Amino acid sequence: MAAAETFVFNIAQKVLEKLGSLAFQEARLIWGAEIDLGRFEKTLSIVKAVLLDAEEQQAHNQELTVWLGQLKEVFYDAQDVLDEFECEALRRQVVEMQGSTTRKVRRFFSSSNPLIFRTKMAHKVKEIRARLDEVAADRSKFDLSERSDDRHVVRGREMSYSFVQPSDVIGRDQDKENIVKHLMDPSDGQSISVVPVVGIGGLGKTALAKLVFNDERVIEHFELKCWVCVSDEFVLKQLLVKIIKSITSENRSDLDEEQLQVLLRNNLDGKKFFLVLDDVWNEDRGKWIELRNLLTGVANGSKILVTTRSPTIASMMGTMSPYNLEGLLHQECLSLFIKWAFDEGKERQHTNLVEIGDAIVKKCKGVPLAVKSLGSLLYSKLDEHDWIFVRDNEMWKLNRKEGDILSVLQLSYNQMPSYLKQCFSFLSLFPKDHEFNTLELIPYWLANGLLQSPNENQEMEDIGNQYIDELYSRCFLEDYLDSGYMREFKMHDLAHDLALSSVQSECLIINCQIQNISKMVWHLSYSDNTGQNENVLKCLQKSKSLRTILSPLKGVGPSTKSFVDLCISKFRYLRVLGLSDSSFEVLPSSIGTMKHLRLLDLSKNCRIRKFPNSICNLQNLQTLRLNGCEKIEELPKDIRYLIRLRNLTMITKQKCLPRCSNSLRLLRLFNCGNLESLVETMRVYTRLRLLYLDNCGGLISLFPTLKFLTTLEALFIENCEKLDLTEREDNQDDFPKSLRVLGFIRLPQLVAMPNWIKLSAKYLQVLAIESCLNLTTLPEGLVNLESLRRLTIENCPKLSSLSKGKLCLPALRYFKIAKCPELIRRCQPEIGEDWHKIAHASDIYLDDKRIKKADN
Known part of the structure; x- marks a missing residue:
């Protein structure tokens, strides 16, 4: 039987979202494609209504799987056609910004001429509509029912900060x-x-x-x-x-x-x-x-x-x-199930559900992961029918051998909304035990259009973090850590197996032994030095549908320009091109033709010296990673024309930063030793949410910059030895009131923490102080940090106390001190002078040892 087709419903949904957007409604009127696009949208809506049923029924009907595969190919191609309109709108916007009559005339006689574009797109829209009509006509062959995807991401239980909570590991004391x-x-x-x-x-x-x-x-x-x-x-x-x-x-x-x-x-x-x-x-x-x-x-x-x-x-x-290692006893499993299915003590109010849960637990045969997965699936659900559905589900019949719990995890996976399934399966591109963080991961999801469109007050990055929280609450992730501005985690190895099985041929990890790449592979990663392997290059030559090429392993990247040339010439619809850890010297100017590209990762290329200015033609680009490109002298002068850029990680030898788009949300500067000022460029970044300054040794002043960053939520300053952090402390207009996360790292000049922290006292949630070797006192404002929930102090040996007077941190949940001898002495459980100030935190670590608190 053919491999199951997945995500067809979600891809159809994303195409309909784009067709229905206000911006696209205007575009299709301008370019004269209203009639054909209207017919396409109507047919797509009819087909979409039965896709969920088709995806479920295909397990018993190979012909249905083939039909879904044909639809998926049409939908992906439709996305590309619709993106062409978007690309042209962005190009026209940049032309207006440039304001050059000469350039406008030159473009009129080019392939971007409006008349040429209109004719070309009319042909493409007619073709894609005809293809959909042809495939959709086969719908009548199958007995399909209309269904809607009424499953939504729900708010999970409160997240844990600890990598391993002993209280969560039940029944293993004797082991x-x-x-x-x-x-x-x-x-x-x-x-x-x-x-x-x-x-x-x-x-x-x-x-x-x-x-x-x-x-x-x-x-x-x-x-x-x-x-x-x-x-x-x-x-x-x-x-x-x-x-x-x-x-x-x-x-x-x-x-x-x-x-x-x-x-x-x-x-x-x-x-x-x-x-x-x-x-x-x-x-x-x-x-x-x-x-x-x-x-x-x-x-x-x-x-x-x-x-x-x-x-x-x-x-x-x-x-x-x-x-x-044996399975847990039934009573231990039931205790674990109750812990995950109910808030503490609430099970006593629902004895009927506990009785059903007892029957579910018996079927888990002592396997803790199965117990936790189903407990988390039923968390916050109080309708008996939901519990009976799990107890009597057909998946219990799929356990063909003892200990095979993938079918249990499959049930939890099946209950996820379709858009979350696609994000989860994308993780299969990374190897087992990969250390994820959301700053790196979410741009991949965003580039491929896998995130739901936000409501008016929600950023895409926040939606991505919500998805991670949901996957964690379903027991698919482990070693979860919420750092305030990002999440760090790994996939459970069985969850990785599930992701691989769910994605089938759509995602593929290749190595030098690869013999063939299916035309249905859309997302690809490489696990060794495939970029210089002739066999791999031959396989790539035969492929045409790729949307993602990335390298998730450190130290593994393409070393030959031929690999890059192939990617640019062959895969013009790429959304993600990951060339990290590469070692080629020249990025071809033809990179500017990749108008669909959303993410370009050139980080840690130690040989590349210059970027062609044509890179600034990538108006769709959202994420550009250039950290570790140590030989780069300067950025292209027209980088401001990347009008959708929201995530920039960079290095430069320039004294002043080139101006970028005001669409930036995240800016990380590494090893910018000549950088003296940020003022002139920062005043336009009215949407910036995270600023990370690392090893910017020439930077002297920060405050004239900060007053422009009215949306800044996270600020990290690392190894900037000339930076004066205590200047103008009394000027409250110079400090953003939106700040939630603050980090000071490797700052030898810091003797006393700046008192301007008190200006964010009401809102600051995370404070990290690391390797500030001369720091002796914390700010007086620390007593008023009423929202602070995470406080980390590491390698500050001269810091002798938390505060001289009263300390009130009512929201504190995670508290860690390491390599601070006197401070650790004062925070010893029960006997330390400062113990009572932090004893209420749920997670306390002293020199990496988790403190076990006496029961009240």
Whole structure:
């Protein structure tokens, strides 16, 4: 049977949204396509009404799958045709901005001439309408019912900040004690012994390993601790990079394998070492022995904890019998289910639902992930019918083998709105264990039109963060951290499996061994140096439908200009072109022809020196990433004509920033050492929400800039040693009242925190202070930060107290201090002088140790 077709309903919905927009209504009147577009819209509305039913029924009808595939191809092509109108409107807008008669005359005789454009688009609209009519006519072959997508993203439970909450891990206390005992046992005679934990997916092997990893006895027993998620790939160099990064916090992917081995041995020499290898799939014993041999030289008593689903791997790697993790007892599962399905104590008001829930839990067979997934699915639902639907669902019959819980996760996936499904499946382009953050991820979604259109007061970035919160509440994500201005997280490995299965052929990760790329692949990422592989280039030559090309792995990017030339010449409808970590010297001027491009990532190209000014022809461009392009002298002079640019990450050797569009929402400046002033350019950024200044050593003043940024919500200042943060503190007009997040990082000149923080006291929610080595006092205004919910202070050794007087932080939930000896002493539980000031926070960390508070 053909692979299932997905997201057809959502793509149709996005096309209808564009057709119905006010801007497009005006465009189709101007360009004379009103009649054909009107017929197209009518047919599309009729077809869309049955698409949800068709997507569900296709499991039993291969012909229906083929029909949906044909429709999807038409819808994608329709998006491209409609975008042509939008591109032309933007081009005309820029021509008016340029105001040059010569340019206008030259463009009249070009392919952008209005008469030529009108004729060309009339032909394209007629063609796409005829194709839809032809495919839609086959609708009568199928017995399809009209349905609407009435599922919406709902507000989930309050999010946790902690990577692993012991209170969320139910029923594993004895397992933890057993494993800790093995780790402490010196009697096995091995210089380095391996403790394997084996169990089916979703049992909580990783959660258990985290409990062990963070146990105080383990922390005190070993000199070095290291956590590495292995997942599908067991590539020695990648593992060495991960181990070294876990030990030193440095990413040394720039070193070759021999250099990495030397660095690892130097770090491990003679030390008692504890390594967790999480989620191992490799059954090649030779690869394991190769890694194990590199770990020699550690002190006796060093341990490796391995988690795996495979008993074969556990036996191959272990120096002791595998620790077989069993399912939870029924009562433990029921407690876990209630924790996720109800707010605390509310289950007592709904005994009928608890009774149904008890039957649901029995079917989960002790698998915690299945229990949590279904509990979260039913959270806030009080109608019995919703609970009975889950209890009696057909998906329970799909469990063909013991421990297969993908069908349980599939049920949660099926209940998501269609637009959220497409965003979730897009994550399959990234490898397992990828560390996501929403500043990087959401622009990909936005570029491909996957986010719902916002209401009047909502920004696209906020919608994207809501989607992440919803996916987390459904147990698809883990290691979730809300930093105030972004979310950081990973995908659960089973959720990654689900994403891969749901997306089928639409998304594809390729490597050098790829033999063929289906014409139905729309989004593509590469997992190794495919950009210089002739085989890959041949496969790409045969493809035509790509909308996304990206490289999610650090250090892996195209090194040849031929790959870039191919992308530009072949894929003129690309929305995303990711060329990070590349090493070509020249970006072709033909980049300016890619008028549909929304995201261009050229970051960490250490050889490129100049960008062609034609890059400024990309009027649809929303995100431009240039950080790490160290040899770039200046930005193109016409960058202000990127009138949709909302996310810019850049580096420059200029003294003043070139003016950009007032559409900017996010601006990150890295290594702009010659930059002296921001005033002249910043006054136009009336929509800027996040400003990050990193290593801008020439910057002296900030305040004349800030008064223009009336929408600024997050401000980060890192390693700007000349910047005077205490100037003009009494001028309240110079400070944005919208600020919610504030970060000071590596600022040796900072002795006292600026008192202007009190101007945002009522609204500030997140305050992060890191590596300010000479900081001695916090601002007096700290006592009035009534909205502050997250306070982080790290590596500020001269800071001796939180405040001299009263401290009132009623909203504080997360409090972390590290490498601040005197401050940590004063915040010791129960006995510290400042303990009572922060004791009400739900998450408290002192030097990375989570504080367990006594029960009230």
